[in-house]
Amino acid sequence: MTTITSEHSSAPATGIRRWLYTTNHKDIGSMYLIFSLVMLLIGGSMALLIRSELFQPGLQLMQPEFFNQMTTLHGIIMVFGAIMPAFVGMANWLIPMMVGAPDMALPRINNWSFWLLPFAFGMVLSTLFMEGGAPNFGWTFYAPLSTTYAPPSVTFFIFSVHIMGISSVMGAVNVIATIMNMRAPGMNYMKMPMFVWTWLITAFLLLAVMPVLAGVVTMMLMDIHFATSFFDAAGGGDPVMFQHIFWFFGHPEVYIMILPAFGIVSHIIPTFARKPLFGYHSMVIATSSIAFLSFIVWAHHMFTVGMPLVGELFFMYSTMLIAVPTGVKVFNWVATMFRGSMTFETPMLFSIAFVVLFTIGGLSGLMLAIAPADFQYHDTYFVVAHFHYVLVPGALFSIIAGVYFWIPKWTGVMYNESMGKFHFWLSFIGVNLTFFPMHFIGLAGMPRRIPDYALQFADFNMVASIGAFLFGLSQLIFVYNIIQCMRQRGCPASPQVWEGAEGLEWTVDSPAPYHTFQTPPNLDNLRSPTGHN
Amino acid sequence: MESILRHLRVNGFSIRLLILMAFTSFSHAEWGLNMTESATAIGREIHGLHMTIFYICVAIAVVVFGIMLYSIIRHRKSLGAEAKPFHESTVVEIIWTTIPLLILVAMAIPATKTLVAMYDTETSDIDIKVTGYQWKWRYEYLNTDVDFFSTLTTTQDQMHGLEPKSENYLLEVDKHLIIPINKKIRFLFTAQDVIHSWWVPELAVKKDAIPGFINESWAKVEVPGIYRGQCAELCGQGHGYMPIVVEAVSEEDYQAWLITQQQAQKSANQVSKLSFDELMAQGKTSYDKNCAACHQVTGTGIPPVFPALKGSAIALGDMQKHIDIVINGKAGSAMSAFGEQLTPTELAAIITYERNAWGNDKGDSIQPAEIVSFKQAQGQ
Numbered sequence: 001m002t003t004i005t006s007e008h009s010s011a012p013a014t015g016i017r018r019w020l021y022t023t024n025h026k027d028i029g030s031m032y033l034i035f036s037l038v039m040l041l042i043g044g045s046m047a048l049l050i051r052s053e054l055f056q057p058g059l060q061l062m063q064p065e066f067f068n069q070m071t072t073l074h075g076i077i078m079v080f081g082a083i084m085p086a087f088v089g090m091a092n093w094l095i096p097m098m099v100g101a102p103d104m105a106l107p108r109i110n111n112w113s114f115w116l117l118p119f120a121f122g123m124v125l126s127t128l129f130m131e132g133g134a135p136n137f138g139w140t141f142y143a144p145l146s147t148t149y150a151p152p153s154v155t156f157f158i159f160s161v162h163i164m165g166i167s168s169v170m171g172a173v174n175v176i177a178t179i180m181n182m183r184a185p186g187m188n189y190m191k192m193p194m195f196v197w198t199w200l201i202t203a204f205l206l207l208a209v210m211p212v213l214a215g216v217v218t219m220m221l222m223d224i225h226f227a228t229s230f231f232d233a234a235g236g237g238d239p240v241m242f243q244h245i246f247w248f249f250g251h252p253e254v255y256i257m258i259l260p261a262f263g264i265v266s267h268i269i270p271t272f273a274r275k276p277l278f279g280y281h282s283m284v285i286a287t288s289s290i291a292f293l294s295f296i297v298w299a300h301h302m303f304t305v306g307m308p309l310v311g312e313l314f315f316m317y318s319t320m321l322i323a324v325p326t327g328v329k330v331f332n333w334v335a336t337m338f339r340g341s342m343t344f345e346t347p348m349l350f351s352i353a354f355v356v357l358f359t360i361g362g363l364s365g366l367m368l369a370i371a372p373a374d375f376q377y378h379d380t381y382f383v384v385a386h387f388h389y390v391l392v393p394g395a396l397f398s399i400i401a402g403v404y405f406w407i408p409k410w411t412g413v414m415y416n417e418s419m420g421k422f423h424f425w426l427s428f429i430g431v432n433l434t435f436f437p438m439h440f441i442g443l444a445g446m447p448r449r450i451p452d453y454a455l456q457f458a459d460f461n462m463v464a465s466i467g468a469f470l471f472g473l474s475q476l477i478f479v480y481n482i483i484q485c486m487r488q489r490g491c492p493a494s495p496q497v498w499e500g501a502e503g504l505e506w507t508v509d510s511p512a513p514y515h516t517f518q519t520p521p522n523l524d525n526l527r528s529p530t531g532h533n
Numbered sequence: 534m535e536s537i538l539r540h541l542r543v544n545g546f547s548i549r550l551l552i553l554m555a556f557t558s559f560s561h562a563e564w565g566l567n568m569t570e571s572a573t574a575i576g577r578e579i580h581g582l583h584m585t586i587f588y589i590c591v592a593i594a595v596v597v598f599g600i601m602l603y604s605i606i607r608h609r610k611s612l613g614a615e616a617k618p619f620h621e622s623t624v625v626e627i628i629w630t631t632i633p634l635l636i637l638v639a640m641a642i643p644a645t646k647t648l649v650a651m652y653d654t655e656t657s658d659i660d661i662k663v664t665g666y667q668w669k670w671r672y673e674y675l676n677t678d679v680d681f682f683s684t685l686t687t688t689q690d691q692m693h694g695l696e697p698k699s700e701n702y703l704l705e706v707d708k709h710l711i712i713p714i715n716k717k718i719r720f721l722f723t724a725q726d727v728i729h730s731w732w733v734p735e736l737a738v739k740k741d742a743i744p745g746f747i748n749e750s751w752a753k754v755e756v757p758g759i760y761r762g763q764c765a766e767l768c769g770q771g772h773g774y775m776p777i778v779v780e781a782v783s784e785e786d787y788q789a790w791l792i793t794q795q796q797a798q799k800s801a802n803q804v805s806k807l808s809f810d811e812l813m814a815q816g817k818t819s820y821d822k823n824c825a826a827c828h829q830v831t832g833t834g835i836p837p838v839f840p841a842l843k844g845s846a847i848a849l850g851d852m853q854k855h856i857d858i859v860i861n862g863k864a865g866s867a868m869s870a871f872g873e874q875l876t877p878t879e880l881a882a883i884i885t886y887e888r889n890a891w892g893n894d895k896g897d898s899i900q901p902a903e904i905v906s907f908k909q910a911q912g913q
Contacts, residue, residue, distance in 0.1 A: 233745020306748035450773030
């Protein structure tokens with residue numbers, strides 16, 4: 001394949017203006033990724049503070065009030081600051097290159113949706129220094145704890161959620177516009193790479209639910225400052241309604257954080273198994289089914305809230321159904337590996353760990369779906385174990401795998417492979433040491449979000465805390481590896497990078513030129529993701 | 534190096550399987566690994582469902598990870614494996630869509646049966662109203678006069694490591710919820726301030742207590758004993774400090790307890806005159822137990838959410854206003870109404886203490902009888 005030379009194009013501006021004014025999808029993608037890495041380290045430090053306090057029974061480091069602020073900020077920062085922007089960064093870098101487009105469809109909006117984020121999170125972090133402290137009501141901010149009983153900083157929290165929402169909606173609009181309008185001639189929907197497909201569906205989920213989140217925080221704002229009673233029974237409102245609206249946003253949000261991960265893994269496993277993805281069509285159908293089901297399962301987060309029996313049954317059955325398309329995806333990945341010619345470079349190691357550990361998180365999710373049993377699991381560490389298994393070795397591992405997979409294309413330099421493998425093994429051991437024991441302490445009866453616990457939970461909490469430090473500190477290897485690539489330290493990467501890699505992004509130089517596909521690429525020589533030419 | 538890594542790779546997955554198998558075999562041992570065994574029939578059904586779905590999950594995991602492990606060991610390029618480019622099979626896709634669906638239907642049937650039984654709160658023998666407060670529980674035995682608060686007894690010194698931790702650290706309260714065995718007890722849940730959740734694992738009852746709403750649940754305990762639980766919904770800084778202790782006793786013991794409880798309730802409201810020193814001594818005890826979580830033992834509070842009492846306008850100002858805020862609380866804030874939570878003697882002692890401790894030295898005091906007349910004047 002020939003490389004694409006840039007014509008009629010400007011070189012990047014110099015200095016800070018390049019980053020402030022840029023409308024280039026690659027620059028913006030890089031900024032998103034670096035931003036999310038910084039947020040990951042901040043949110044991770046908060047997790048380590050939490051795990052330090054829980055290392056043994058008793059109050060050692062902090063008061064319960066500050067502990068609650070840490071759990072709240074850790075959740076908000078990881079969900080909205082680390083995982084989501086990392087996926088948006090990858091979408092920026094990869095979607096135009098994968099569909100053969102010169103840039104995102106709406107480059108100025110792209111710039112704005114990134115630059116909103118530092119302000120939103122600057123505001124969130126500033127609440128730590130306000131009188132009364134940061135938000136302390138959990139990332140789910142149930143009313144009336146988050147309204148009548150909230151610290152004054154809740155207003156800043158609400159505004160920053162608004163800003164994050166605006167950023168996400170604009171990002172989603174941009175992804176949809178790009179995918180629908182800017183595909184290279186000949187790339188029909190059923191020839192799109194899986195990452196593009198999963199992001200298209202994710203973007204529709206974002207469009208559908210971010211306004212719901214904005215609505216619910218606005219209702220909170222009204223209750224707090226303008227004496228309405230949306231969530232106050234004394235004024236005719238209903239605190240349970242808050243939970244219904246929140247989870248109508250919250251459950252699709254869960255899939256917003258995992259569908260792009262499915263896409264990434266669906267690129268990496270075929271590459272290192274040297275086989276096309278098994279069941280491309282069923283993957284697309286399964287992803288769409290999961291997205292549809294995500295809108296009708298929200299109240300499984302609320303089984304103990306006192307819903308009528310028929311409501312409980314409906315949400316139990318619909319939730320159990322999600323296991324079917326999710327299972328199809330896992331089976332397809334395993335079938336892709338089966339009879340392949342596998343090698344185990346770092347992206348593949350993280351992807352295999354993703355399949356195994358995400359499946360464990362999915363299976364505990366199936367257990368949680370059984371409503372009668374959920375009365376015993378709800379709001380315990382079993383739930384904490386479940387959602388960390390799908391978010392850390394799930395979403396986060398896929399992001400790490402994706403970074404190792406595409407960073408040679410982004411920087412033009414191969415990362416250090418033995419360091420990458422070392423990073424993988426420490427992360428793999430650390431993540432299981434941290435989160436597996438949480439299943440046990442949850443089943444044994446430890447509620448979540450408590451700063452101190454009864455003595456029978458002590459041993460496993462200590463193991464989890466040790467695991468957390470192992471996992472957290474081993475991410476510094478990842479950071480070092482990334483910085484080395486950015487500083488151009490390492491072997492130069494070829495355009496193809498990986499022997500088995502397929503797709504348009506591998507047809508351009510490494511590093512990818514500042515402008516790619518200014519003329520649409522010819523797809524004749526490209527194998528489509530379905531495995532046919 | 535390469536061979537060590539390869540060795541490690543294989544081992545990583547065997548370790549994972551070993552952990553899974555260990556989980557299975559330990560699940561019946563008393564290692565605190567599995568769901569608590571229950572003292573109720575419903576609880577045992579739930580435990581059965583939990584074990585069934587768990588074994589199904591383990592079986593699925595063994596099959597899926599087994600095939601994957603086989604591929605990882607056998608189908609590697611370094612062993613000369615060549616990729617077979619098959620990539621589509623509608624038959625296979627239909628099979629692995631249908632089989633999970635059938636398993637799910639098989640699982641949904643017993644789960645539905647148990648859920649229907651859990652929701653049958655009809656024909657109860659005893660009704661108890663449970664109200665969540667920040668951060669204590671109130672139990673009212675309906676159709677009797679019995680009505681009391683149940684508060685954590687673990688001391689601040691134990692939490693801060695100044696004293697050894699007791700056996701039931703953070704799971705002990707001053708007054709147990711006493712219930713008779715083999716009677717259907719219906720619980721009615723509500724809350725005074727924020728949402729709480731009443732959970733006793735061995736009773737298999739967990740239900741949210743929501744301000745302004747009433748939820749129901751029930752339990753019929755078969756084995757006498759003490760069952761401990763905790764609040765399961767984040768309710769503010771004292772969320773970890775409002776445990777539940779249920780004591781299931783025989784019917785005779787329950788009736789006897791009910792009578793003594795009714796008598797004790799009457800005498801608690803009888804008041805006698807106390808000296809200043811007596812008020813201060815009892816005031817410190819009651820303040821540390823009921824007020825210090827927010828206003829702190831030192832009276833300095835956590836401003837601006839929990840104001841300081843040391844040097845405050847209320848503690849140093851008009852006595853009537855001070856009594857009013859303690860008895861009736863402050864609307865729209867975390868300050869709850871203590872008028873019904875505490876006895877007149879405790880209220881008088883706390884108010885006297887707040888006006889004279891930490892260098893406030895206001896010098897005045899109030900008698901329990903004045904609290905009684907204040908409440909009567911308000912029609913309480």
